[in-house]
Structures are given as C-alpha cells and as structure tokens.
Amino acid sequence: MRLSSLLRIVRRDPKERKKKKPNQGRIPAVGRLQRAGKRLLVLLGVLLILTGLFWLxxxxxxxxxLVDQETDRVDVIVVLSGDRGERMEHGAHLFHGGAADRIIVSGGPVYQETAVxxxxxxxxxxxxxxxxCVIKEAEAQNTQENALFVKELMDAYGFKSAIVVSSPYHMRRVRLVFERVFTGEGTxxxxxxxxxxxxxxNRWWETAQGKRLVISELVKVVVTHLPERWRAILEDA
Incomplete structure (x- = not known):
C-alpha cells in the first residue's frame, strides 16, 4: 500500500471512522406499521366485497x-301435488280464466286407498x-313420476299443450324434469x-322453512342434471 493512502486513513476524522453503516435489511418500526396498516385495509376491503356479494x-x-311464464290458452292445466292447496287454487284460477277446459291433478297414495x-x-x-273437467292421476310419488304419468294421460286424451302448476321453489326442477320427459313429443x-x-x-333466508326449501331444491336440481344411472344410484341410497 502506498504511503499516501496510509496517511489518508490515519488523518480521517475519528468520528467518521466510528459511523456504522445502516442495516439495509431491517425496516424501521414506522415502516412496518404502515405496511401492516395497508394490509389490514386491503383485507377489510376484500371482506366487505365478499359480504356484499354474499347478500347479492x-x-x-x-x-x-322460480320459473313463472306468461300463460296462454292450452288443452289442459296440470296441477302437481305437494302443498296445502295453493297450487290447486292457482290451477282453478287459471281454469276459470279460460286457460283450459280440463285439469289434471297429479298425486299418488297417501294412506290406505286415498291418493293426494x-x-x-x-x-x-x-x-x-x-x-x-278434472282428470285424476293418482300414482305419482315424485316429480319424475308426475311427468311420466301426466304424459301418459295427455297422450291418451290427445292433449298437445299444457300449463304446469307448482310452487315457486319447485318450478325450476319441474321444468327440467318435464322438458326431459316430453322431449321430441312436440308438446x-x-x-x-x-x-x-x-x-x-327474494327473502327466503329469513325463515327456517325458506332455508330448508331452497337448499333442498338446489341439491335436487343438481341431481336432476346428473346422468340417469347416477340419479338412480342416489335415489336408491
């Protein structure tokens, strides 16, 4: 090492020699708090968005x-069993309004020799x-059988058009099943x-019955979309 370099080191200010280099790998406490605050705000924003989506x-x-189509003149009104009478009341209302001249009521046995x-x-x-004016279909035990046995009656009577009546929560599955059974029939x-x-x-989650109906129907709709062999396995389970 040259003598001039050694002299510069010796002459350097002692205070300057004692200075420590800042630790660039450490984040000051204020910086850490700022970053944590930003992350918390982002998390709260995401939670608010998810909550909003949930309620939407x-x-x-x-x-x-719900499937509720505009009605028109048809050959027959088909009323499915399964409630306390609102379906039948709606079917009668359509009948008196001139929607059809005949009604099929579909519902199987409930006790002894009495059917729904x-x-x-x-x-x-x-x-x-x-x-x-009322035709009874007294064998069906589920929506699939409703569709199958109603189709047999409609074929026997020569009906080519129908209004199918059920409860609001049931209508999506009713349409899926009936459309499948009547495929290619021109009905x-x-x-x-x-x-x-x-x-x-629009407010089904506010009651225990509403929650039970919606969850049950959504599961059944999924099952209805499955191939026939898988549906059979689930129905037999």
Whole structure:
C-alpha cells in the first residue's frame, strides 16, 4: 500500500471512522406499521366485497328456482301435488280464466286407498271446477313420476299443450324434469308458479322453512342434471 493512502486513513476524522453503516435489511418500526396498516385495509376491503356479494347472491338463489311464464290458452292445466292447496287454487284460477277446459291433478297414495289426487279433486270441485273437467292421476310419488304419468294421460286424451302448476321453489326442477320427459313429443308446455304466502324467493333466508326449501331444491336440481344411472344410484341410497 502506498504511503499516501496510509496517511489518508490515519488523518480521517475519528468520528467518521466510528459511523456504522445502516442495516439495509431491517425496516424501521414506522415502516412496518404502515405496511401492516395497508394490509389490514386491503383485507377489510376484500371482506366487505365478499359480504356484499354474499347478500347479492342470496336473492339470486331463490330467483333461480322460480320459473313463472306468461300463460296462454292450452288443452289442459296440470296441477302437481305437494302443498296445502295453493297450487290447486292457482290451477282453478287459471281454469276459470279460460286457460283450459280440463285439469289434471297429479298425486299418488297417501294412506290406505286415498291418493293426494283424490283430495285435490275435491278441492278443485269446491273451488267451482266441474267434476267432469278434472282428470285424476293418482300414482305419482315424485316429480319424475308426475311427468311420466301426466304424459301418459295427455297422450291418451290427445292433449298437445299444457300449463304446469307448482310452487315457486319447485318450478325450476319441474321444468327440467318435464322438458326431459316430453322431449321430441312436440308438446307445448308453459310453467306457472302458484302464489305462495310461505315462500318469498327474494327473502327466503329469513325463515327456517325458506332455508330448508331452497337448499333442498338446489341439491335436487343438481341431481336432476346428473346422468340417469347416477340419479338412480342416489335415489336408491
């Protein structure tokens, strides 16, 4: 080393020699707090967005299940069993409004020799529908059988168009099943939801019954979309 270099080192200010280089790998406490605060704000923003989406999607689930089409003149009104009478009342209302001259009531056995179709028949007559205008389908135990046995009756009577009536939460699955059963038949089907005081598709999560109905129907809709062999396995389980 040259003598001039050694002299410069010796002459350097002692205070300057004692200075420590800053630790560039460490973040000052203030900086760490700022970064933590930003992350917290981002997390809160994400949570707010997810919460908003959750509340937006809740009504969509109920609305998805609802299929309610504009009615027209048809050969027959088909009323499916499964409620306390609102479906039959809606079917009778359509009948009296001139939508069709005949009604099929579909519902299988409930006890001994009585079928739901028998009870629906009495209800229809009580609502002013002439007994001669009501056709009973008294074997169906589920929506699939509703569609199959109603199709047999419609073929037997030569009906080529129908309004299918059920509850709002049931209508999506009804359409899926009926469209599949009637595929290629050239039959015109219209789906009409019966007004319901016990189910609101826009506020279904506010009642225990609403939550049970929507969750159950969404699962059943998924199952309905499965191939037939998988549906059979699940139904037998």
């Amino acid at each position: 999607l809740l009504p969509l689930a109920g609305q998805y299940l 179709a028998d009870l629906m028949f009495r209800h229809a007559v009580g609502l002013g529908v002439p007994a001669a 015109r089907l219209i789906y009409s939801a019966a007004p319901s005081e016990s189910f609101d598709p």
